[in-house]
Amino acid sequence: GAGVSQTPSNKVTEKGKYVELRCDPISGHTALYWYRQSLGQGPEFLIYFQGTGAADDSGLPNDRFFAVRPEGSVSTLKIQRTERGDSAVYLCASSRVQLTGGSHPSENTEAFFGQGTRLTVV
């Protein structure tokens, strides 16, 4: 497909279990982002990949959260020992990367979001 694809769309898991959330970015987008949106709030940044490497993981709430992007395309967000407070919509986005210099974004570098995975921990 042409857009960012996330699977599953919904995931219900028991407290303490391990979950994996998958993101397929737009082809050719080297930047990939994970955000988390809680009820009534805007999305909050978790982690950003440039190619295969995590360029910025400052938004991950604790060491139960981990994300990989081994081949620079598909990414997996992994949550260990899930807690009820982890319940949220997890959004993935991808974008082109600005290759030229300068401090202001060039056109066509905006992030495109997937439909999200709604995670419910019971």
Add this chain to the structure above:
Amino acid sequence: DQQVKQNSPSLSVQEGRISILNCDYTNSMFDYFLWYKKYPAEGPTFLISISSIKDKNEDGRFTVFLNKSAKHLSLHIVPSQPGDSAVYFCAASVLIQGAQKLVFGQGTRLTINP
């Protein structure tokens, strides 16, 4: 510490009139601002953006205004249409290694009444 704030959780506007959504930010390092629109069960969709070196950007019915001294931006939609009913998120970004790390506001639910 909420760096991007949308103080109106909801807004109701009559079809054909102007909708004005507001957003305030605190971090003067932000250099790019975006508006996203979100329908239920879908991800946010990019709407319009503005660089901090400009004070206005227009795209069809949508115009974004930036007041850097007041750290305030607004989105104007005119004329408003029923399909504009959605949650609108203001976002600010800082460039990191050529990509944009977004900080979002809490969102404003816009309802356009026929």
